[in-house]
Amino acid sequence: MSKVIKNGRIVNDDWQILTVAEGEEAAALSVPAGRVIVPLATWLARRDELAARGDVGVWFAGNEGPEALADDIGRVAVIAVSFPKFVDGRGYSTAALLRTRYGYTGQLIAFGEVLRDQFNYLTRCGFDTLQPREGRYTDAQFDAAIASLDDYTEPYQASVLHPQPLFRRIARAGVKA
Template sequence: MSDKIIKNGRVVADDRLTVSLAEGEVPADIAVPAGPVLVPLAVWQARREELLARARSGEVGVWLAAGEDVAALADDLGLLQIVGLHFPKFTDGRSYSAATLLRTRYGYQGELRAIGQVLRDQFNYMTRCGFDALQPQAERYTDEQLEAAVASIDDFTQPYQRSVKDPLPLFRRVERGTGREVQQ
């Protein structure tokens, strides 16, 4: 069964499985299913050589738990077509910072996917931090709700703060007194 995700501003079907470690499971021993998957960082680190060819083809991606250091993937970012960042609960914003670091400091150009507690109220913020794929929990939203969410992502057209999407703050983007945007 495929789930729906928002990818590059569109609702699309997605068959990628997110592999998790159960309590007591050893990363080197976990079964990695065939087909498109996201594996935890610990599994990637334990089985990197085995998963490398699948990663280069885009079949295998890596996801980081909130609080895991993105620097642990720095040397492999050129090999990975997809990186997932987990939101364990809606009040935990560490993955926003990780996304910004991946896009700005590390220059990651591949798909950056938000997984876990991915809620509509946060979609705009997630895209501003560099996420281009948003994966709400399966069956949380209907297709109509996802389409409405896509339409609402750009409700805030002129954010004050700088972001991955808008590297200049509003006062640098708009001429004072005229309200006109400054050409960058």
């Protein structure tokens, strides 16, 4: 089991993220028993079979948009978004769209090259679970990362967590609303 930050706490995660090997067809991917997160292509090819199992999640690659899962949002147990490189920010948009446009309220995981300096931004976009690459952080670094999630108590910009920008959230003396 890998360690993740879920809702601001370190927990052991029992979800297994499956990947498609080079040359392997997504529809033919062997899906083991237990709590698994399958690639979007596997879900699309086998949605009825996988939905009937129950504990199955779906993960998005950077080039895949949430609109492909729009009709099945309520059928998946968890959604994950891959961050293959720390400079690939497409997952932020995917998370924000899942939360705002598609109304997803379940567990949303950011996994892969998820770095500590991105944790605050990832949570503001709607991720509630952060799963850095296995072995990237020690327990002490995880603790420090959790403490840093609250470094910015009042962000200026609007986000999934704060839909209004700061100037709309703060009442000023002498200003009529």
